[in-house]
Amino acid sequence: MKIKLETEAKLFIQLQIKKGIYDLVWSYVLDFEKQQNPYDDKRNAIQIWKSRAKTICNSSNEILELGKNIMMNGIMSKDALHIACSIKSKCDYFITTDVKLLKKEISGIQIIDPINFIREME
Numbered sequence: 001m002k003i004k005l006e007t008e009a010k011l012f013i014q015l016q017i018k019k020g021i022y023d024l025v026w027s028y029v030l031d032f033e034k035q036q037n038p039y040d041d042k043r044n045a046i047q048i049w050k051s052r053a054k055t056i057c058n059s060s061n062e063i064l065e066l067g068k069n070i071m072m073n074g075i076m077s078k079d080a081l082h083i084a085c086s087i088k089s090k091c092d093y094f095i096t097t098d099v100k101l102l103k104k105e106i107s108g109i110q111i112i113d114p115i116n117f118i119r120e121m122e
Contacts, residue, residue, distance in 0.1 A: 006097050009114035013095065017052060022121075026053035027085035029078055057085040073104055083109060093117060 016022045026049070034046045050056070057063070063084045070080035079101060086094045087108040094111045096102065101111055112120070 006114050009118050013114055023054040024052055025055045025089040025091055026050045027057040028059045029081045055089050057089045063088050
């Protein structure tokens with residue numbers, strides 16, 4: 001049931017992004033992860049979201065340094081870079097279903113799951 005609710009919440013958030021109600025930030029880390037996906041159809045579906053992003057966050061020494069600091073909280077490198085990009089792009093929220101990340105408190109960003117994000121925004 002939790003996965004179903006999270007999926008519905010994610011789809012709702014995506015619809016709100018399409019409507020221009022929420023802004024999406026894309027990061028260079030997503031490009032890297034997309035290229036790792038072996039399925040053309042999934043890579044193409046992911047690529048569409050890049051074109052919808054209001055902001056694209058590219059790699060920089062500042063982001064790499066912030067990512068290293070975030071990793072000191074026990075967060076893996078790609079997740080730390082995702083979060084660093086969110087902070088540097090001045091996002092209010094980092095939306096995830098990763099239980100380990102949801103338990104972390106990182107200065108400069110609120111890490112939240114899709115269901116609670118909708119609760120907070122409604």
